[in-house]
Amino acid sequence: MxxxxxxxxxxxxxxxxxxxxxxxxxxxxxxxxxxxxxxxxxxxxxxxxEIWDEEEQEAEIVLNSNEAKAEDQSIFLRSENRRLAKSVEKNKNIKDEAVYAIYEAAYSAFSSVDTAPIKSPIIKHLPGAPETAVAVFADWQLGKITPDYSSEVLAERIEIYTQKLLEITEIQRKHHPVKNLHVWLLGDIVEGEEIFPGQSHLIDSGLYRQVGINGPAILMKFFDTVLQHFEHIHVTGVIGNHGAVGGRGRKQHDPETNMDRLLYKSMEIFYKEGRKEPRITFNIPDGRGERHWYAIDTIGSYNSLLIHGDQMPAPGQYHGYYKRAMGWKDGAIPEDFEDIFMGHYHQQFKMTIGSSILRVSGSPESYNTYAQEYFSSMSRPCQHLMFVHPENGVTCEYSIWLDGV
Structure with missing residues (x-):
């Protein structure tokens, strides 16, 4: 018809x-x-x-001739119901198109990767309680361009971080066992494409390449390396605001949709289904219709709240931080936690809030003209590293400088 x-x-x-x-x-x-x-x-x-079957066409003709019976009306309404359902599904598919494209990209990227199992390390057993290393990654903003930052520079800096992580771990192992590694991904690992006006002039790659090619390549190189030096890796990932899709219309998308989460999830699927590697596990909060913006990671009796940090005011506003942190500890977040770790502000600092320590991660990004002009701020590129005792909590922490020092 x-x-x-x-x-x-x-x-x-x-x-x-x-x-x-x-x-x-x-x-x-x-x-x-x-x-x-x-x-x-x-x-x-x-x-x-519209393509209707013969019975539906006859029913439509009868309806138009004003000789409709109840049966004819029923046939016609069923056809209308199918037509509207197809229309709804079509519109839904259009909205999900970006996500499907990234899944296809991830599949293409992983299809050529060697999936041979990684040999477990032989770690010397020393007396004393074993501690756990914690690698903190935040605000990579993969794809972003500044005068001295790009996707290639990020990849080089994460290699520097990896080597320093292993060197410091070996120093720690001379005193006590360090068998396991926890990796905290605090969001804005990808840069997005429509986060602010003019962003297209400040990126070297779109979401397809960030989430489907470059992001997996950098993370797989890191995970494959540390799996050779630790008995078990546990990854916890929360989303950032730069992982959102849809530009100004992002509120029309499912709140669960976030490119940070998609990158994390593709890594989980690769190591679980592709590599079938039992020595690396993932905790990626998700669920349709909600942002799922935080996670709790537990090491022995120590646990920390992990967030991106876009929920927090600008650095230096102690009262705002205190109000949020104490509200969450008082029951707004039902899970128990001792400390808080966040990113978002691209500068490292920490403050004591009650009995908790709130830590803020730096970023691998370095020279940023926007921060220079509007915030009078410029931070050295760095990422955080900690070691956690199962009963005593954080025993030591390091700022890993990534600018070649």
Whole structure:
């Protein structure tokens, strides 16, 4: 069956006291204060073609002849229901198109990777309680360009971090066992494409390459290396604001949709289903319809709240940090935790809040003209490293400088 479809697009500018009143004025209710300042209506006509089976066509003809029976109406309504369901599914697929593209990219990237198992290390057993190393990664913003930062520079700096991690771990092992490694991914690992106006001029790669090619390559190189030096790796990943998709219309997407999470999840699938590597495990909070913005990681009796940090005010506003942290500890977050670790602000610092320590991670990024101009701030590229005793908590921590020093 062929016919015409008409799309009615109406744009109104309404002056009212609040959003609720504006909506009622726009819909024609005269008893609400406000006025319509501009009203423009546009109708777009287009051809459509629907394929119905023979029975449905006959029912439509009967309906048009005003001789419809209940059975004819039922057939026609069933066909309309199928047509509308197809339309809904089509629109849903359009919204999910970016996510599907990244999955295809990840599949292509992983299909050529050697999936041979990685040999377990032989770690000398020393007396004393074993401690756990904690590698903290935050605000890579893979794909971002500054005068001295790019995807290639990031890859080089994570290699520097990896070597320093192993060197410091060997120093620690001269005194006590260090068998396991926890990796905390604190978000903004990817840069996104529509986070702020003009961003397209400040990236060297889109989401396809960030999440499907370059991101997996850097993370796989790191994971494959540390698996040769630790008995077990546990990865916990939370999302950042730069992982969001959709630009100004991002609120139309499922809140669960985030490119940081997709990158983490692709790594989990690769090591679980591809490599079938039992010595690396993942905790990536997810679930349809929610952001799932935090995670708790536990090492022995020590546990830390992990967030990206876009929930927090700018550095230096102690009262704002105190209010958030104490509210979360008082029950807003139901799980127990001692400390908090976050990123987002690209500069490392820590503060004591009650009995907790709140730590903020640096970033591998270095020279940033925006931070220079508007915040009078410039930080050396660094990422954090800690060692945690199962009963005593954090025993020591390091700032790993990534600018060649």
């Amino acid at each position: 062929s016919g015409q479809t008409y799309s009615v697009i109406r744009k109104q500018i309404v002056k009212a006291k609040n959003m609720a009143h504006a909506r009622m004025v726009a819909e024609g209710y005269n008893d609400y204060p406000g006025q319509v300042l501009h009203d423009d209506c546009k109708i777009i006509e287009s051809d459509i073609e």
